[in-house]
Amino acid sequence: MSTEVLPQQGTREDTDVRPDLSTGDGDHERFAHYVLKDKIVDAAVNGTPVMALCGKVWVPSRDPKRFPVCPDCKRIYESLPEND
Ligand SMILES: [Zn+2]
Secondary structure, eight states: OOOOOOOOOTTOOOOSOOOOSOOSOSGGGTSBOOOOHHHHHHHHHHOOOEEOTTSOEEOOOSOGGGSOBOHHHHHHHHHSOOOO
């Protein structure tokens, strides 16, 4: 698995809180979901919606580190075979 991460775009920081393309129950607003890193990068660059391990689809627009990890994602992630 690659650990390479593209540098954040310094000229465009998503510090404002704005509506996501949320059509669901809003759980993704309160949890940090596991998403493939390359998908996150694509989302950051292109605004492409991503699907979390738990099946949540949304456009990540904020730093998820402040949120607790989604329990569903965590369970799925921990059940995955080691794949490094
Ligand atoms: Zn999740």
